[in-house]
Amino acid sequence: MKFYTPAPGVEFEIPNDWWLFAGMDEFKLSGGGFFPPNTPDCELVPLDQIEPPRRNATTPLFRKYKMVPVLFAFMSPECALPPVELNPIEGSVRYRYKVHNGFHRYYASVAVGYTQLPVTIHEAFIP
Numbered sequence: 001m002k003f004y005t006p007a008p009g010v011e012f013e014i015p016n017d018w019w020l021f022a023g024m025d026e027f028k029l030s031g032g033g034f035f036p037p038n039t040p041d042c043e044l045v046p047l048d049q050i051e052p053p054r055r056n057a058t059t060p061l062f063r064k065y066k067m068v069p070v071l072f073a074f075m076s077p078e079c080a081l082p083p084v085e086l087n088p089i090e091g092s093v094r095y096r097y098k099v100h101n102g103f104h105r106y107y108a109s110v111a112v113g114y115t116q117l118p119v120t121i122h123e124a125f126i127p
Contacts, residue, residue, distance in 0.1 A: 003111045006048035007094070014111055018064055022071035029113045034079045034105075042083045044116045050086065051095040053103050062104060070108040081105060083118040097121065 002013050019025070055061055073081045084102030089095055099106050100122060109117055 001111070003107075005052040005107075005110050006046075006115075010052040012061060012107060012110075014062065014067065014107070015064075018068050019071070019111075022068050023075050024071055024112070027075060027112055034074060034081055034109065034114065034118065039083055039118070039120070041120050042118050043121070045086065045097065045119045045121075046116050047106075047110060047114065049096045050106065050117065051089065051092070051098045053099040053106060055103075062107070066104045067108060070104050071112075074108065074112055083120050086119045086121050088121065088123065 001016055001019050002011060004011055070081065073079050084105050085100040086097040086102075087100045089098050097119075102117075102119075106117065
C-alpha cells in the first residue's frame with residue numbers, strides 16, 4: 001500500500017502482505033497517535049514538524065521484522081511502544097525535528113493516519 005508523509009508528501013510503500021498479516025485492514029483510528037506507557041519526558045509532536053527520515057539507496061526502506069511488530073502494537077489496546085527519539089533541527093524552515101530512533105514507528109504512524117507522535121527530544125544534539 002502507498003502512503004504519503006505530511007508536507008511535502010514523501011511517498012512510501014508498506015507491502016500489502018505485511019499490512020494484512022498485521023490485521024491493519026481492521027484498524028480503527030482513535031486519537032491522534034499512539035501513547036506509550038508512563039514514560040518520563042514524553043511529549044506529543046505533530047508529524048508535520050518532523051522531517052521524514054531517509055535511507056540511502058542501497059538500504060531497503062523497511063525491515064519486515066521491525067515494521068510488522070509496530071503494526072501489531074498499534075492493533076493492541078496496550079500499544080506498548082516506546083516514544084520516538086527526536087533531535088532538533090537548527091535553521092530549518094520546514095521541520096523542527098529529525099528522527100534519531102524510531103524510523104519504523106514514524107512511518108507506521110503516518111500509514112495508519114496518526115497526526116502526532118509521542119516523542120522524547122534530545123536537546124543537546126550536536127550534528
